[in-house]
Every structure is written in structure tokens, then in C-alpha cells.
Amino acid sequence: MIEIALKKFCQKVGCSKLTEDKYCEDHKHQEQQYDRERGTAAQRGYDAKWRKARARYIRAHPLCKSCFEAxxxxxxxxxxxxxxxxxxxxxxxxxxxxxGLCAPCHSRKTAKEDGGFGNGSMV
Structure with missing residues (x-):
């Protein structure tokens, strides 16, 4: 059986090239640069101490705030x-x-803030 990967638009704002990856060949370096600059989760503070604080917070605030407001x-x-x-x-x-947010609400909020989904502030 032959698998064919569907192509999608490059995630670089304004680029209309199709690719099987996030970025076309012209913009692939941007993803690598972003990953290098961002650092690991632990380097950004999401370590064992954070995981404990996060678990405690979720126990105290179990509902997605955005969904609850809706x-x-x-x-x-x-x-x-x-x-x-x-x-x-x-x-x-x-x-x-x-x-506290559910994963879809958090993804939408982060994409809006960081420029994902064509919002323009990503590298």
C-alpha cells in the first residue's frame, strides 16, 4: 500500500507554498530557530516544582474558566x-x-497571543 501525505500551506504568514511539514523549504529554518531560542520546558520553568503547583491549582480550580464563562x-x-x-x-x-483552561481553549488563547493561525506575530 502506498501512503500519500497530504500537503498543507506553509505556516509562515503570507506564504502560499504547499508542504508536508509545518514550513516549506524556504521557511523551515524559522521553526528550527524558534525551537533553539525557546529552550526546553524545564529551562522555561516547567519542572517538578511547577508540576506540583499545577496539580494543586487544578484540584482547587477544576473547571475551564473560558468554557464556564460561556x-x-x-x-x-x-x-x-x-x-x-x-x-x-x-x-x-x-x-x-x-x-484553569481546557486544552482547546488554551491552544486558541496561545495561538492568538503568539501569532499562530495567521495572526502574524510568530517568527
Whole structure:
């Protein structure tokens, strides 16, 4: 059986080239650069201490805030930083800056803030 990978548009804003990966050959270096600059989850503060704090927060705030505000009862699975901390340790650990979200709501919020889905602020 022959498998054929479906092509999709390059994720670089404004690029209309089709690719099997996230980026076309012209923009593939951008993903690699982003990964290098971003660092690992542990380097960004998401270590054992964070995992414990996250679990405690989810137990205390079990519902997705965005869904709840829309009249839905959906479990929170992610602790989101309301204001992106961008490496600011004080903001990272400030629980007043945390909210419980479900994964889809967190993905939408992050994409909107970071420029995903064609919003234009990604590299």
C-alpha cells in the first residue's frame, strides 16, 4: 500500500507554498530557530516544582474558566498564565496570573497571543 501525505500551506504568514511539514523549504529554518531560542520546558520553568503547583491549582480550580464563562462545564487540564510571563519568574509564580483552561481553549488563547493561525506575530 502506498501512503500519500497530504500537503498543507506553509505556516509562515503570507506564504502560499504547499508542504508536508509545518514550513516549506524556504521557511523551515524559522521553526528550527524558534525551537533553539525557546529552550526546553524545564529551562522555561516547567519542572517538578511547577508540576506540583499545577496539580494543586487544578484540584482547587477544576473547571475551564473560558468554557464556564460561556455556560459550559468542561474540566480544566492546563494552568494558563493570563499575562504571558515571557521568562519573568515573578509573573510565572504569581497565582493571581493563573487560570484553569481546557486544552482547546488554551491552544486558541496561545495561538492568538503568539501569532499562530495567521495572526502574524510568530517568527
Amino acid at each position: 455556560g459550559l462545564v468542561i474540566a480544566a487540564t492546563v494552568v494558563d498564565h493570563i499575562i504571558p510571563h515571557r521568562g519573568n519568574v515573578v509573573l510565572f509564580w504569581d497565582e493571581k496570573n493563573w487560570q
